[in-house]
Amino acid sequence: MIKSMTGYGIANLESEKHIINVEVKTLNSKFLDLSLRSPRQFTDKELEIRNIVSAYLERGKVNLSIEFVSKSNNDLPVHIDEELFVAYYEKYRSMASKVGIDSIDLFKMAAQSPNVTTAITEKTSNTEDWDLVKQVIEDALVHCNEFREDEGEVLMSKFKENLEILRGSLAKVKSEEPLRKQRIKDRITNNFSDWLEENSFDANRFEQELIYYFEKLDITEEIVRLGTHLDYFDKIMNSDKSQGKKLGFISQEIGREINTIGSKANDAGIQRHVIVMKDELEKIKEQALNIL
Known part of the structure; x- marks a missing residue:
């Protein structure tokens, strides 16, 4: 199941002595990029906070804000x-x-x-205060993860629609391929029949050249590989762990096959389907950047 890198989580706790609020906002990023805003008494806990965030969110641009208010009026800054x-x-x-x-x-x-x-520039936290803050941080991160999962379900629904359109266009390319080959044969026959009757030529050499020509224009392998890539994308998308980087790599391979089909086919009918596939693939690539 895929998970989005866009997320939001908030948690709070009020005790007899303190009011604690934690807010987490996340966006897409290749790595874990944490921006932390916390009270001065928890500056010595920054490394531990980073480790907690990394355990819950893995990667993304993360803005984490901690608000720690004492109910006692004696705690002046x-x-x-x-x-x-x-x-x-x-x-x-x-x-x-x-x-x-x-x-x-x-x-x-x-x-x-x-x-x-x-x-007062130096003030360290006590264990009791930190335990409370840590609990609220983890609660906010859990809520952020739930938000990411919900966004991932929306993305998955969109990807399924994109894949359905890609498979439909690929099926149309397959149905067009025999017709394309026949059109090429007819064009060659019409263009060279008169010339072949009037000029002497090596029939075997001509046949070899035609075979070479058709091999260069053949898109059977690209069609098979494109279908395989689409199946693999679907498999990774439905796996237990969200793998945004892998989906990005597969999208690149899908793009290569689509481009090769378009350039080798040299056919207006197939090219229309290629354009549709390119459009859907761009939508996938754009959304894939936001997958964990």
């Missing part, structure tokens, strides 16, 4: 030195009274003075 603030305020007030100036802005001046507020 800055440290405020209250004693230093009071010292600044008293000093500014004393200076203002000496020069007879209003003290309206003294609070703001004291709060903005050096070393009163200091950003």
Whole structure:
């Protein structure tokens, strides 16, 4: 069963102390390309998060966002030195009274003075917090995988339609092939019959040249190989594991056979079916880029 690389998953958890929200968005990519946004206290867990994502999603362009909110008002992102603030305020007030100036802005001046507020740049997570966050991350990834599976079912339905059209066009090419050969024979007979009667020639050599000519125009092998590739595509598409890269390779081989049939056939009737097959194959190739 195929799986899309387009996905979306969200999960959340609220405990007595924290509110945790995790959101995952994925798009197609040849490799796992993770863009992570997480709180500062989990920066030391980035490698572990990448390993978790890789285990669930395998590959794709992944945007993962972690929101961790504490219900406690004590967890401020800055440290405020209250004693230093009071010292600044008293000093500014004393200076203002000496020069007879209003003290309206003294609070703001004291709060903005050096070393009163200091950003907390280093804070590590505890085991309990990380276990909760890890659980929510995995829940979001599970939901994202379910989304990918649903999208894969839609893609599979489209692929089945494309394959049906390809097989129908291939069947028409097979039915046209005997008629094409007959048209070639009639054309050669009409063009050369008069010339052959008026000129001496080596009949054996002429026969050999005709055989060589027909072999160059024969598309029997291409028709057989194209049918085999279509069957193989269908088999891989219905296998247990999604194999987007393999489907992409098979699509390339299908394209080669279609192009060869078109160039070797040199026939307007067959060329119409070739155009239809090329159009359907382009749809397959475009969608195959989004398969895991």
